[in-house]
Amino acid sequence: MIHVNIPPIDSEEPQHSAGIRVGKDLLKATKNFTEESPATSWWYVISTFLFMMAALAVAGIVEFWPIRFIFSVLGGLLIVRSFITYHDYLHGSILHHSRIAFWLFYTFGALVLTPPRSWLESHNYHHGHVGQISTIVAGTFPVISTKMWKESSRWQRLVYRIQRHPLVVLFSYPLVFLINITLIPLLKNPIKHFDSLISLIVHFGLITLLWLSGGFNLAFFVILLPMTIASTLGCYLFFAQHSFRRMQIVSPESWNYYRAALESSSYMRMNRIMQWFTGNIGYHHIHHLNVRIPFYRLPEVMDKVPELQAPITTTLSPSDIINCFRSALWDEDKQRMVSYKEAREIEEDKYL
Template sequence: MPDPRQLMRDLQVFRDPQPGRSLRELCITLFPFLGLFAAIIAAADAGYLFALALTPLAGLFLLRLFIIQHDCGHGSFLRNRASNDWFGRMLGVFTLTPYDCWSLSHARHHAMTGNLDKRGFGDVDTLTVREYCERSRTQRLGYRLYRHPLTLLGFGPAYLFLLRHRLPVGLMKEGWKFWISALGTNLATLAILAVPVWLVGFGVTLAVFLPTLLFAASMGVWLFYIQHQFPQAYWESKSDWSFA
């Protein structure tokens, strides 16, 4: 296994943001997404199934917007921290993810990932074999149902992006900033969706927006899952855990 510190030195050249490249990537993601969304709404007149078939493509562009938002949260999209934050907030309006809430939660997740004594913040609930065996049959069934693909890739993403992100869950007592982030994102998203609602109606807008969002959300959760849940994943108790 390569030395982590040497690996970081080798990859240093790739850590510096390239603003021109970053903005180009944003443009070739955001504008196609908006164009596809408009095209899908227009295609709904020719038949909903035809329009529905196009939503996965729009969902992939929406997922890429979330990935760019993720890079903003890590301060790697642009060179200036404030610029990263404001671009992240803008993208959160499209991804239904309040940026300031998510950014802090995600930073805490990175600070605790792989630490068996710090589980439960921004991750998929995971038990050790011993912990699983010590659970009752009912608890084991609940754990298996929780980790079933239908839950993790279906109900879970829907709950996360449609309900949980609407309030600063887990951060409600940590200051007004996170309430503004959540509620401000809600209002901005509603303002944007008001345009297609005004043009084609609430039903058509919802029938196009929901499948697009849920496809992107499911794919995003799947990517997150496979990044953290694999046989060689690093897990240690607090006494043996190392961030490096």
């Protein structure tokens, strides 16, 4: 299981002067929502996995390519929802005592190039460093300040731009999931990350089997296209919910777990269909506040805890997507995210 350093919730912390719960008191308010219903969890897991397998089966069996395409896209969206259940299992919020769930999710993780060991390490780092200046790319996208940008060499700037470029998100299937999450950890420590080798064998073994038995089209519609869709959407959600115009970067002296959850994690407002496919991960500020809350209870938390009802909000609209990618650097003076162009203009104004 993933072990995120969540502060104990039974210690005392003063309330906000206006009577609003903050810090540990706010975390305490979410405690009851961590109670899982195993029957509900299994219902969501089984139905999601069956829908996913059925969609991919239709994409593989039907000959009429428009139908194959539709079900392949549907399969990709269902991989995203399946991944959220896998994500919650590794957080220990659902089915963490079930051996059946263990084998189901670890098999799924191998198939979609997210071997548990490397993914847990990177995701654990992510939860412990959200909202901080960092050049590290393990489990997160780097964020540096305008001052650091000014002092960077051309090569360092190029690398930073590449790491945060939209094409990295678009091609996250090979770049993020294959290379960064699976291959690099295996090359660095083959013994520790033996499950990465298993993942590579399982994933590419299935592609090879499909290709040999039904040709490229079968492998494309059943694996390659759905994985591309799922990887791109999943990677963008991860990027956008911690890289947006109104997010806050907190100094190491002022950083704490609660501020990172509420000020450096967004609530992504979606329609009900996308909310279902993305497993409520849009309620990201609540997830970061308490990772033990099952994904299907996140809307309930927002509905019943007033302090969580006015989060920093993003959407999947084209303008918000553009703004997320433009929000590239943290300006300490303005205390907000700025674009590369804004950073250059700010620097030029200082010399006028």
